[in-house]
Amino acid sequence: MTEPRKPIDIGNGPTTQDSLAPDAMDQVPAGVIRVDRGDVICAANAPALRMLGRTAEEVIGAPISAFVHGEDFPTVVAFERAEEPTIVRFLGASGALSMLVSLARLPEAPGADAQTILTMLPADGLVSEIASLRKDETRWKYALESALEGVWDHDFETGNLFYSSTWRRLRGLADDAEVDGTLHKWIENVHPDDRAHVLACIERQDSGEVQFNTFQYRERHADGRWVWIESRGASVAYGPDGKPCRIIGTDTDITARKEAEARLAEVSRRLQLALDISRIGVFEHNLDTGVSHWDEAMFRMYGLDPAGQAPSSAGWESVLHPDDKAAAIRRVNDAIVSGTPFNNAFRIIRPDGAVRHIRSNAAFHTDLDGATRLVGANWDVTDDIALQEELRRAKSFAEARNCELEAARVSIEYNALHDHLTDLPNRRYLDRVLTEARVVNAILHIDLDRFKQINDTLGHQAGDAMLVHAASVLSSHAGSDDFIARIGGDEFVIVCRSGRDSTELAELAGRIIQAFRRPVPYAGQLCRLGASIGVALDGGRLTHPRQLLMDADIALYRAKSLGRDRFELFSDEMQNQILTAKRIGDELREALERRQFIPYYQPQFDARTLEITGVETLVRWNHPHRGVLAPMQFLKVAEDINLLAAIDRMVVEMAHADFGVWQRRGLAVPKISVNISSRRLRDPQLVSDLREMKIPHGVMSFELLESIFLDEFEDEVAETIAALNDLGIDIEIDDFGTGHASIIGLLKLNPARLKIDRALVGPVTQNSKQQKLVRAIIDIGHSLNIKVVAEGVETWAHAALLADIGCDVLQGYALAKPMSRQDFEKFAQGGFSVPRSLSEARRMR
Incomplete structure (x- = not known):
């Protein structure tokens, strides 16, 4: 008994040739066709023949392609590798038939041909359903994509x-x-x-x-x-x-x-913020239903509780101020009739009794439901009304005082343009005149002489009186068309608008100077002023007025430098001199930076033994192009630009350094003297600089011009001299005899030496009176225990005579000229010869 066969699998599972014998194929409910390697149909069951509407004789032995739609045959050929069933159209007796086909390959038995099994089921309904599904899918696909x-x-x-x-x-x-x-x-x-x-x-x-x-x-x-x-x-x-x-x-x-939602939220937030900041209340009133909607700001404005009864037109009318109620309601009703936007102003009485002023703007619109709505905004203007009232009162007050304010303005403007003391125009007014003027004939720049002494000795009230007097003098001599201004301190300016020539200007300046020479009585004393004047004449050159003022200032500077109490007329030569002085000033600043100033030394000799007792240090400028320059060629400019103190400092340092070298080399130079300017003497840094140099006591002295001192010299100068004495630095009076210092002054100053001015020494060999004068100076010095130095000793006759009348020290070209450090060192070492005795000097005399 043979083993029963396994059930037929119409899917893709393994199938044997025995399992698909013709009798077994007939038992399968689906159509089954067996095809050999050559695509020829070997067998077909009854369902397959019924589906095709064919007999076995028509099908078996025929190629499979005879029963498959030509467009689908490639699918069948490729179907051997497919894993899923597919739809194939077959050609039946009544036309094309759609079949759901699956395929399986039979295992090859030994000695047998390979065969393929096609399993078929009718699929016309399935195809229609798939087509419908595909149509729906396409429709939804396009809908979703769009x-x-x-x-x-x-x-x-x-x-x-x-x-x-x-x-x-x-x-x-x-x-x-x-x-x-x-x-x-x-x-x-x-x-x-x-x-x-x-x-x-x-x-x-x-x-x-x-x-x-x-x-x-x-x-x-x-x-x-x-x-x-x-x-x-x-x-x-x-x-x-x-x-x-x-x-x-x-x-x-x-x-x-x-x-878009974020932008809308931002716009809404801004709108709400704007409403909150502006404290504007928004309302909407439905004219058809009479229902109103208020925002919170409206409720706060009217002092009402948002949780209370909903607002209505009747409720709004009930809070209106009795004096404004009729007008406010009429304004609303008129707008409702016309249907146009409107504004309103009224007062309300809040529940707490407060009266508030309200402004309202409103407009009409029809919503989507066709209802007519009145939309608007209210804002409380009570503070604005109060402010306006205050402004009205302020305006009335301002108008009442308008005349007073105008007078004050005129007074302020006048004071801003005039000097309060002399009532003359001030510098600001002068600037305006020079700016607005196209052409100015001439400008006189006046500076008062000796004003500072009067102000310092008699007080500021005396100074003020002198300034008032000066304004009176100038006003009395200037022309009616001239502009007079006090531009600061003791300086005045006269702007001449009408034509004057140089002669007329000279006469005007001379008259003014002469007028200032007259003494001015004040508090029982006679005050003597003076005036220095700089004059600048346009002369048809159409010089800008401001430049003309600068030219007058230059001329004034020249007048003051030439002795004051005079006038100078500006010229091109003067301009060139100023430019030259500026050039020299620039070079001096550079020379100071590059240390081009050098010391020259002129020996000083004992009048009896002719031994070197010291040297006077003299400054020279080692100019890179002009050679070694004497002080007269640059010291005046240096003083004008405030460089003397710096030059003095440099010379002192260099002289001290050279003296130290001489001491180490054993040169017999007992001491050195250095000229010090008055500006350097008033320099607060002087004493500290000298203290840092650690100069030994008694080896250095400062020569001070007699013109520095009056009988009562300044406290700061006295303190500086006292500090110099503490440092062991002696004081010498230079150029003594010019008449500035008295015997009392010498006693107060107590100098170590005084030098007789060369103007007195020169004539002593020829003039007996001059001899007596010099002898008297020597006697005075000795009586005060002060050594006397004669400078300007030009001949040996001078040397012998001065020694005979008691002079202590001699200095001059007869003995030695100023020389450089190198030349002086040779001189001190015996490189130069001098008479070895006074008798020899007298014989030469």
Whole structure:
């Protein structure tokens, strides 16, 4: 007994040739056709013949291609490698028939040909249904794509995760881009702030809590930006546990909508902020129903409770001030009749009794339901009304005082342009005149002489009186068309508008100077002023007035430098001299920086032994182009530009350094003297500089011009001299005999030596009176224990005579000229010869 055959498998499982014998094939409910290697039909069961409407004789032995639609035959040929059944059209007796076909290849038995089994089931209804489904699918596909809806399908049973091309494009992906739809991977692209919300929504749907789920979130676009996604998902299939096993949904890019919502929210926020800041209340009144809506600002403005009764037109009318009620209501009614926008102003009485002033603007509009509404805004202008009232009162007060203010303005302007003491125009007024004037004939710049002494000795009141006197003098001598101004301190300016020549200007300046020479009585004393004047004449050159003022200032400077109490007329030569002085000044500053100033030394000799008792240090300028220059060629300019103190400092330092070298070399130079300017003597840095140099006592002396001192010299000078004495630095009076210092002055100063001026020494050999004068000076010095130095000793006759009358020290060209450091060192070492005795000097005399 043979083993019963296994059931027929019409799928793709293994099938043996024995299992598909003709009698077995007839038992299969589906159509079965067996085809050999040559695609020839070997056998066909009864269902297959019925489906084809053919007999066995027509089918068996015929090629399979005779019964397959030509367009589908390639599918059958390729079907040997297919894993799924497919639809194939067969050619039956009554036309084409659609069959669902599966195919299996029979294992090859030894000595037998390979065969293929085709299993067929009718599929016309299935094809129609598939076609309909495909049509519906195409329709929904186009609808979703036109709506920019991305479709996703999560089948958790099969693990198939589907994403449409639109779904990919929403995220900036290519249509064929591979997508990892696993939750842990996908959630990485969700915005960190949205992940918790998204996971919570997914959990609700995965748990079966909701069938349909919608949520919004931000997801990272392929280009790096965030896009807003609205996701809608529906559960379409459920597992045995009741949880969804398949969810299908759509994603929509709502970024533009979110941005519009954000802009709208921002606009609303700004509008609300503006309303809050402006304290404007907004209302809306339905004219058809009589219902009104107020915002919170309206309730606050009217002092009402928002939780109370809804506002109405009757309620609004009830709070109107009795004096404004009729006009306010009439204004509203007229606007309702005309239907035009309107504004209103009225007062209200709030429940707390406060009266407030209200302004209102309103307009009409018809809403979507056709209702007519009155929309408007109210704002409280009580503070503005109070301010306006205050302004009206202030305006009345201002108008009442307008004349007084105008007078004050005129007075202020006058005071701003005039000197309060002399009542003359001031510098500001002068600047305006010079700016507005096209041409000025001439300018006189006047500076008062000796004004400072009067002001310092008699007080500021005396100084003020002198300035008033000066203004009177100038006003009495200037022409009626001339402009007179006090421009500061003791300086005045006369601007001559009418034509004057140089002669007339000289006469005017001379008269003014003569007038100032007359003594001025004040407090029982006679004050003597003077005037120095600089005159600048345009002379038809059309010089700018400001330049003319500068020229007058230059001329004034020249007048003061030539002795004061005079006038000078500006000229081109004067201008050139100023430019030359400026050039020299610039060179002096550079020379100071480059240490071009050098000391020259002139020996001083004992009048009896002719031994060197010291040297006088004299400054020279080692000019890089003009050679060594004497002081007279640069000291005046140096004084004008305040460089004397710096030059003195440099010379003292260099002389001290040279003296130290001489001491180390054993040269017999007992001491050195250095000329010091009055400006350096008043320099607060002088004493500290000398203290740092650590000069030994008694080896240095400062020569001070007699003109520095009066009988009562300044306290600061006296303190400086006392400090110099403490440092062991002697004081010498230079150029004594010019008449500035008295015997009392010498007693106060107590100098170590005084030098007789060369103007007195020169005539002593020829003039007996001059001899007596010099002898008297020597006697006075000796009586005060002061050594006497005669400078300007030009001949040996001078030397012998001065020695005979008691002079202590001699200095002059007869003995030695000023010389450089190198030449002096040779001289001191015996390189030069001098008479060895006074008898020899007398014989030469």
